[in-house]
Amino acid sequence: MMFKRRSDFPSAGYLPLAIITVVVFLTTLATASTLILQGIIERWYHDVSGTWTIQVIPVLGDSPAETQQQIDSIMSFLTNTPGISVAQPLNPQQITQLLEPWLDSAELVSNIALPRLIDVVPHTDSLVDAENIILSLINLFPNIHLDDHKNWLNNIIQFGCNLDLFLISLLITIFTLIIIINVHVTRYKIATHRSVIEILHILGAKDDYIALQFAHESLMQGIHGGLLGLILALPVLILITGWLANPLEGDFWQTLQPIQMAMKLIFLPIGVALLAKVTTRMTVYKTLARTVSV
Amino acid sequence: MSQASSNIVRFESVSLQYGHEPEILRNITFSIAAGSFAFLTGRSGSGKSSLLRLIYLAQRPSQGFVSLFGENISFIERQALPAIRRRLGVVFQDFRLLDHLSTLDNVAIPLRIAGVREEEVRKHVPELLAWIGLARFLHAKPSTLSCGQKQRMAIARAVISRPDLLLADEPTGSVDSCVARRVFHLFIELHKIGTTIIIATHNECLARQFNFPRMHLEGGRLLLLDTQKT
Numbered sequence A: 001m002m003f004k005r006r007s008d009f010p011s012a013g014y015l016p017l018a019i020i021t022v023v024v025f026l027t028t029l030a031t032a033s034t035l036i037l038q039g040i041i042e043r044w045y046h047d048v049s050g051t052w053t054i055q056v057i058p059v060l061g062d063s064p065a066e067t068q069q070q071i072d073s074i075m076s077f078l079t080n081t082p083g084i085s086v087a088q089p090l091n092p093q094q095i096t097q098l099l100e101p102w103l104d105s106a107e108l109v110s111n112i113a114l115p116r117l118i119d120v121v122p123h124t125d126s127l128v129d130a131e132n133i134i135l136s137l138i139n140l141f142p143n144i145h146l147d148d149h150k151n152w153l154n155n156i157i158q159f160g161c162n163l164d165l166f167l168i169s170l171l172i173t174i175f176t177l178i179i180i181i182n183v184h185v186t187r188y189k190i191a192t193h194r195s196v197i198e199i200l201h202i203l204g205a206k207d208d209y210i211a212l213q214f215a216h217e218s219l220m221q222g223i224h225g226g227l228l229g230l231i232l233a234l235p236v237l238i239l240i241t242g243w244l245a246n247p248l249e250g251d252f253w254q255t256l257q258p259i260q261m262a263m264k265l266i267f268l269p270i271g272v273a274l275l276a277k278v279t280t281r282m283t284v285y286k287t288l289a290r291t292v293s294v
Numbered sequence B: 001m002s003q004a005s006s007n008i009v010r011f012e013s014v015s016l017q018y019g020h021e022p023e024i025l026r027n028i029t030f031s032i033a034a035g036s037f038a039f040l041t042g043r044s045g046s047g048k049s050s051l052l053r054l055i056y057l058a059q060r061p062s063q064g065f066v067s068l069f070g071e072n073i074s075f076i077e078r079q080a081l082p083a084i085r086r087r088l089g090v091v092f093q094d095f096r097l098l099d100h101l102s103t104l105d106n107v108a109i110p111l112r113i114a115g116v117r118e119e120e121v122r123k124h125v126p127e128l129l130a131w132i133g134l135a136r137f138l139h140a141k142p143s144t145l146s147c148g149q150k151q152r153m154a155i156a157r158a159v160i161s162r163p164d165l166l167l168a169d170e171p172t173g174s175v176d177s178c179v180a181r182r183v184f185h186l187f188i189e190l191h192k193i194g195t196t197i198i199i200a201t202h203n204e205c206l207a208r209q210f211n212f213p214r215m216h217l218e219g220g221r222l223l224l225l226d227t228q229k230t
């Protein structure tokens, strides 16, 4: 065992350790899943919030060349506008290729007046300006439609807030549970070792001498149980992320920031261990002050 | 007896009663001067162990006052008791060793409680254990030792921190006469360097062999014998 320190008390056995392992295992899974979800949401948010889509709906009767001309003038307007960093029209061939499998022939597709799409990425530091520019653009060309994905983003933000609340209440619940478990285990240990405590008192031990030994054992159980719970949760987490990564592909792992996530998760066993130590020490003080008369 | 201030133990009209049982000790008054060596005798069940429990603060009197080292313990807060208790060494009648600890760790407890450095603990404890004939059992658990060996371990634990007052409850009850002589030799050596010693024994012959004052318990009362010789 690491940090093994001599104790005058027999070991409390493996039950408290097993309880902490299970609690930390489940909490790690719940916390990590929440963090992963938040990561995914953040990525969506980032992908979507920075871009607007301008739909150019061809005016009835206009030839493709006329539509293209309108697109060109919108493009030159956008590229000459400060506050807009990228304005990328989706080329008509691309749209046709996308739709071809459903509409059988490319010829047929080219006959349909498809809306043309322009992806716009405004500078993040001049959002309001960019918004004004686009609005004035809409005034100039009534046949365009702006989609800034606001409804979609609001829902995502709301979901993200709910996740935060969930995570906070989960951690509060877990830490309360750890406190309750520790208070009871400590009281039980004090009751079991009454005679040892009495002898130590007679030999001149202060309550602190006893409390520190109990607290150290709790700390060790917290560290060992916590790390064990964390380590056991890792393979399960890798499975979950693998399963999530499949449909999301690409730079998913990078988005997750596994290092940052690990740094957050390691606080769980550390927090549990420190909480166990403090709770145990206080419980010993209180219980001895209440139950020992001489 | 010398002046009150040099009294290490002082009982004033002390009575002791367990629950609603009849009183074990009745209106006992005596004092023990610093540096004295006293025997506490009385038949089995006369209350010798109970009287010692009052001195080592495991029990509060039902009535009266107990003073230790000049302090009335009725008026002392619980947090102040450890400092007083560290000046005491106690050999319990039933040894009260910690079964899960080795001989070394059992005997080391008073030193560790007092915060003595671990190197010194590892030096002094084996020395004393060798002297008392337990050198081979440093790492043995009490349950593997004989009654006499456990008693010696209990004595070692009581004297390891050089207490000002040593209380021994039937300290030679389980050892053969050879070891008993060695144990008494140790007590007398400690007495010579200034330790105050109170030995409770039901064996009056043993007490009479020594020229020390005797306190005798009978019917809950304390009779002082030979107190003029201190």
Ligand SMILES: Nc1ncnc2c1ncn2[C@@H]1O[C@H](COP(=O)(O)OP(=O)(O)O)[C@@H](O)[C@H]1O
Residues within 6 Å of the ligand: B018, B024, B042, B043, B044, B045, B046, B047, B048, B049, B050, B051
């Ligand atoms: N903790 C206790 N609770 C109730 N009765 C006790 C307790 N300790 C001792 N007694 C009783 O007090 C009497 C004196 O016991 P004790 O002090 O051990 O005498 P001695 O040491 O002289 O043999 C006995 O009758 C014993 O049964």
Ligand SMILES: [Mg+2]
Residues within 6 Å of the ligand: B048, B049, B050, B093, B169
């Ligand atoms: Mg007795």
